[in-house]
Amino acid sequence: MIDTAPVRISSFFLFVAIATQTACGLSRLPAPPSSEPIVSSANTPLRSEPARVVDYTLKASLDEETHTIHGDGTIVWRNTSSVAVSEVWVHLYLNAFKNESSQFLRPGARGRGNGVTAPSHTWGAIDVRRFALREPGGSVDLWPRAELSRPNDTDESDARVALPRPVEPNESITIDMVWDSKLPAIVERTGFDESYNFAGQWFPKLARLDPDGTWAHFPFFPLSEFYADFGHFDVTIDVDQKATIGATGTRVDARVENGRRIERYEQSHVHDFAWVSWDKFVATDEQIGKVRVRVLAPRGFGHLVERELATLRFALPHYGALYGEYPYDVLTVVHPPPSAGESGGMEYPTLITTGGSWHTPPSFHSIEAVTIHEFGHQYFYGLLASNEHKWPFLDEGLNSYAEGEALHRWLGNGSLVALGPLQIDFASVFALSTRTAVFNEPVATSAGAFQTGSDYGTLVYARTAAIFETLRRVYGDALVAAALGDYARRFRFLHPTPADFFAVLSGHYPPETIATLHTALFEKGWVDFAITDTSSHKQREPFGMFDRNGTRVTVGADAGLADPPSEAHTGWVNVVRRGTLSFPVTIRLTFDDKSTQDIAWDGRDDHTRLAFNSTSPLAFAVVDPDGRVIIDQDFTNNRAANSGHRGSARRSSEALFYAFQLALSVVGP
Amino acid sequence: MNKPFFKEVESEGLYVRRPMERISAMRSVRAVAWLWLWETAIALAVVAPIAVALRSVVGATPDGDAILWQPGALFLGDALMHQLAAIRPLFTLAALALGVNAIAGAFPFGAIVASLAFEMPDGRALRFDAAALAAARRFGRLLFVRLVAFFAILVAALLAMRAAAAARESLESSMGAAASDIFAIGVMILGAVVVSVLVMATDIVSVGAAVEDHRWWTAFRRSAVIYSHAYRAWFAQFAVGGFLVALGLLCTEHIPESHKWGFVAIAVIHQAVIVARACLRVSWLAMLVQRF
Numbered sequence: 001m002i003d004t005a006p007v008r009i010s011s012f013f014l015f016v017a018i019a020t021q022t023a024c025g026l027s028r029l030p031a032p033p034s035s036e037p038i039v040s041s042a043n044t045p046l047r048s049e050p051a052r053v054v055d056y057t058l059k060a061s062l063d064e065e066t067h068t069i070h071g072d073g074t075i076v077w078r079n080t081s082s083v084a085v086s087e088v089w090v091h092l093y094l095n096a097f098k099n100e101s102s103q104f105l106r107p108g109a110r111g112r113g114n115g116v117t118a119p120s121h122t123w124g125a126i127d128v129r130r131f132a133l134r135e136p137g138g139s140v141d142l143w144p145r146a147e148l149s150r151p152n153d154t155d156e157s158d159a160r161v162a163l164p165r166p167v168e169p170n171e172s173i174t175i176d177m178v179w180d181s182k183l184p185a186i187v188e189r190t191g192f193d194e195s196y197n198f199a200g201q202w203f204p205k206l207a208r209l210d211p212d213g214t215w216a217h218f219p220f221f222p223l224s225e226f227y228a229d230f231g232h233f234d235v236t237i238d239v240d241q242k243a244t245i246g247a248t249g250t251r252v253d254a255r256v257e258n259g260r261r262i263e264r265y266e267q268s269h270v271h272d273f274a275w276v277s278w279d280k281f282v283a284t285d286e287q288i289g290k291v292r293v294r295v296l297a298p299r300g301f302g303h304l305v306e307r308e309l310a311t312l313r314f315a316l317p318h319y320g321a322l323y324g325e326y327p328y329d330v331l332t333v334v335h336p337p338p339s340a341g342e343s344g345g346m347e348y349p350t351l352i353t354t355g356g357s358w359h360t361p362p363s364f365h366s367i368e369a370v371t372i373h374e375f376g377h378q379y380f381y382g383l384l385a386s387n388e389h390k391w392p393f394l395d396e397g398l399n400s401y402a403e404g405e406a407l408h409r410w411l412g413n414g415s416l417v418a419l420g421p422l423q424i425d426f427a428s429v430f431a432l433s434t435r436t437a438v439f440n441e442p443v444a445t446s447a448g449a450f451q452t453g454s455d456y457g458t459l460v461y462a463r464t465a466a467i468f469e470t471l472r473r474v475y476g477d478a479l480v481a482a483a484l485g486d487y488a489r490r491f492r493f494l495h496p497t498p499a500d501f502f503a504v505l506s507g508h509y510p511p512e513t514i515a516t517l518h519t520a521l522f523e524k525g526w527v528d529f530a531i532t533d534t535s536s537h538k539q540r541e542p543f544g545m546f547d548r549n550g551t552r553v554t555v556g557a558d559a560g561l562a563d564p565p566s567e568a569h570t571g572w573v574n575v576v577r578r579g580t581l582s583f584p585v586t587i588r589l590t591f592d593d594k595s596t597q598d599i600a601w602d603g604r605d606d607h608t609r610l611a612f613n614s615t616s617p618l619a620f621a622v623v624d625p626d627g628r629v630i631i632d633q634d635f636t637n638n639r640a641a642n643s644g645h646r647g648s649a650r651r652s653s654e655a656l657f658y659a660f661q662l663a664l665s666v667v668g669p
Numbered sequence: 670m671n672k673p674f675f676k677e678v679e680s681e682g683l684y685v686r687r688p689m690e691r692i693s694a695m696r697s698v699r700a701v702a703w704l705w706l707w708e709t710a711i712a713l714a715v716v717a718p719i720a721v722a723l724r725s726v727v728g729a730t731p732d733g734d735a736i737l738w739q740p741g742a743l744f745l746g747d748a749l750m751h752q753l754a755a756i757r758p759l760f761t762l763a764a765l766a767l768g769v770n771a772i773a774g775a776f777p778f779g780a781i782v783a784s785l786a787f788e789m790p791d792g793r794a795l796r797f798d799a800a801a802l803a804a805a806r807r808f809g810r811l812l813f814v815r816l817v818a819f820f821a822i823l824v825a826a827l828l829a830m831r832a833a834a835a836a837r838e839s840l841e842s843s844m845g846a847a848a849s850d851i852f853a854i855g856v857m858i859l860g861a862v863v864v865s866v867l868v869m870a871t872d873i874v875s876v877g878a879a880v881e882d883h884r885w886w887t888a889f890r891r892s893a894v895i896y897s898h899a900y901r902a903w904f905a906q907f908a909v910g911g912f913l914v915a916l917g918l919l920c921t922e923h924i925p926e927s928h929k930w931g932f933v934a935i936a937v938i939h940q941a942v943i944v945a946r947a948c949l950r951v952s953w954l955a956m957l958v959q960r961f
């Protein structure tokens with residue numbers, strides 16, 4: 001899912017972008033760079049398929065009048081843990097929209113602020129009619145004994161179903177089910193708006209059984225997303241014949257019968273299935289490499305469809321090279337109508353939703369960003385499938401880094417906004433937006449434990465991205481690409497944890513970098529470099545009274561400088577590193593004669609005094625002049641002018657002056 | 670409507686109406702000077718404190734303010750975050766300056782029109798003090814015209830926005846979002862045309878009120894006849910003014926701003942654009958003065 005917090009922080013930039021938008025050509029995005037990404041993890045073997053744990057064969061019939069999906073189908077589930085289990089947990093996430101007693105809609109629920117956006121006029125719910133275990137002696141309906149909510153809690157989105165007998169390790173069971181899903185009016189990830197129906201979290205879905213035999217189950221929280229086992233989906237969707245369907249997987253059958261459109265979709269090696277139907281979609285198909293891409297968008301959005309396709313033309317090979325080839329044949333991109341924008345910016349296996357108004361200026365790359373972000377989730381969510389509830393930074397966080405990296409590689413420094421001299425990079429916005437929240441809670445906090453939705457958005461998305469961007473800038477592209485590429489390949493289909501992640505990274509970075517990374521993610525780590533003092537003077541002997549050869553000699557300003565008079569200068573610069581993170585940095589000295597000297601500092605100590613010799617007095621000292629440590633809390637204290645020196649602001653001042661004169665000449669006195 | 674009205678002589682005999690053939694921007698350097706000085710003074714008042722704040726932000730940087738325009742905007746964002754508290758009052762200051770311009774601008778406007786319409790009894794160009802006196806006398810009338818115009822423009826703009834929003838709302842489900850938005854933009858453009866007519870009419874009525882020494886409302890009557898002819902001229906000066914800005918942009922684009930003389934050249938070109946735009950506006954006002 002895409003979070004709005006970083007966007008809110010950057011609203012100033014957006015304002016600038018939109019307010020000064022000029023009539024630019026629509027297709028000014030640069031072509032993909034010719035140079036191949038630097039990846040040294042390409043040799044890591046790529047697993048071709050996951051362990052097959054759960055298969056769903058479902059039929060969904062949409063009642064367009066009541067926006068209710070009548071469902072029936074079968075779940076075949078295998079116990080892949082090491083212990084016998086006597087219950088299953090079933091996620092009934094549409095019940096999150098049933099009433100305000102759900103975890104999702106409860107007033108004051110974390111991440112929802114004050115404005116609880118309950119479905120504005122229609123509630124949603126999922127009612128299971130039958131949940132029957134097939135047994136040799138006939139099937140047993142388990143639902144009458146299902147426990148929809150816990151004592152002391154009214155949420156009904158996480159149900160416990162007791163099994164009549166334990167299921168042994170490696171044993172499979174088959175469950176037949178019948179249910180009705182009533183879609184809510186569009187709310188965040190699911191629902192309907194007039195004839196647009198987006199079905200996410202629409203079927204009873206098994207939670208994931210961890211290898212130790214514990215069920216990783218949780219109610220639907222506003223901030224947390226998903227965790228499930230891989231398997232095969234075979235879903236038949238039945239809607240009004242006027243509607244166009246988009247769904248996870250490959251369409252294997254399509255027919256029209258009695259005014260109904262019936263299409264069957266299949267997909268292996270995925271852990272969720274979503275679909276959408278609308279009678280006003282315009283479909284655009286394109287083959288990108290081995291992948292058939294289909295974009296479904298409202299009328300009049302053709303130029304945005306082209307931007308989304310251009311993004312995927314870059315992203316598919318780029319992510320493939322960095323994180324391993326995209327293993328599916330299809331990718332469906334849904335651009336929801338503006339009135340159903342809440343269903344935009346969301347990821348499901350082989351189906352993503354984007355968003356943005358048709359007049360989004362080409363120089364503001366939000367269309368490209370949301371497309372690449374949701375596509376990136378095919379890796380960080382889809383293929384890696386970490387527990388997103390427990391470790392959101394492995395999902396949204398790494399995905400946001402990948403998003404910023406890809407956009408920067410494709411669009412350069414103006415990866416967010418490219419408007420004449422104003423070039424705003426995603427990484428800058430990510431880094432600057434996290435300066436306050438970093439002290440609130442660690443990045444590696446579980447989704448339900450963040451104090452606010454803003455902290456979740458800022459820390460999980462932006463801070464993780466900024467931390468890895470710092471690694472990239474300080475230690476180089478190749479290293480971070482190799483480390484993340486190695487991780488994404490090795491743990492494809494394996495539901496990795498932070499321990500797995502760090503185990504891979506330890507093979508790429510030295511222990512002290514790993515320690516810094518750990519502090520940054522788990523311990524609210526922060527850093528602020530600053531220049532605290534400078535000194536510069538001519539090289540000379542010490543002043544004072546000296547006893548030389550039995551005579552007392554006075555050396556000093558009055559007595560003249562040491563002989564011979566020299567133009568050589570010397571001095572020092574004091575640099576401090578505040579905070580708990582350490583990175584090597586460069587200190588750049590600029591002298592009166594415009595010459596420069598770079599001094600490297602390993603940044604391990606809290607502070608250092610760096611001496612220099614030069615032929616000209618020191619004018620300026622800057623620590624980390626290129627902003628490599630992008631998470632530096634304050635760049636203004638990274639710079640110091642030696643006495644008597646002053647940087648000029650005349651150009652910007654003159655430009656402002658001219659702009660204001662022009663404004664006055666337009667409104668007139 | 671070319672019949673000039675220049676019989677009036679101000680009671681003090683300080684200045685007299687200029688013969689019609691001598692009314693032009695070219696002959697009224699002082700009118701252009703009034704306009705340029707006013708724009709420059711207001712801009713200076715607003716930008717000087719901003720320049721001081723900017724210098725304090727980039728003063729410790731070898732490249733000065735170039736750091737703010739580094740690709741990626743990391744340091745620009747950093748500076749904004751640190752200076753946000755300092756920047757906010759500057760926005761207030763800029764808004765205040767525009768407010769002062771809207772009200773007190775009636776004074777330089779009066780002086781500009783006086784510099785065009787009148788001259789000293791001996792035929793020399795109107796002195797600054799005489800123009801100031803003339804402007805002071807007409808200030809109340811001009812201010813009244815301004816306020817009425819301001820509310821008329823506000824009402825027109827609000828109505829256009831309401832109409833556009835209503836059109837968009839009612840058409841969205843049948844036409845789709847993009848088509849209904851384009852329709853709404855069409856409504857807004859119509860609104861912009863109405864607003865520009867009002868802006869132009871404000872100039873006409875203001876000139877009338879500044880030239881006619883008695884009943885300013887006769888100016889309004891007269892202006893009803895004039896504005897049907899004047900719209901083309903008004904639009905022309907508007908378009909040429911925009912062209913001048915673009916030309917300035919084109920000229921300065923390849924000048925290295927980091928070089929000292931490059932910076933001076935850019936500043937000179939900018940002021941040339943401002944002065945040329947002032948000449949345009951004064952010549953438009955001169956055309957109106959000729960018709961009263």
Ligand SMILES: [Zn+2]
Pocket residue numbers: 001002003373377396399
């Ligand atoms: Zn996301």
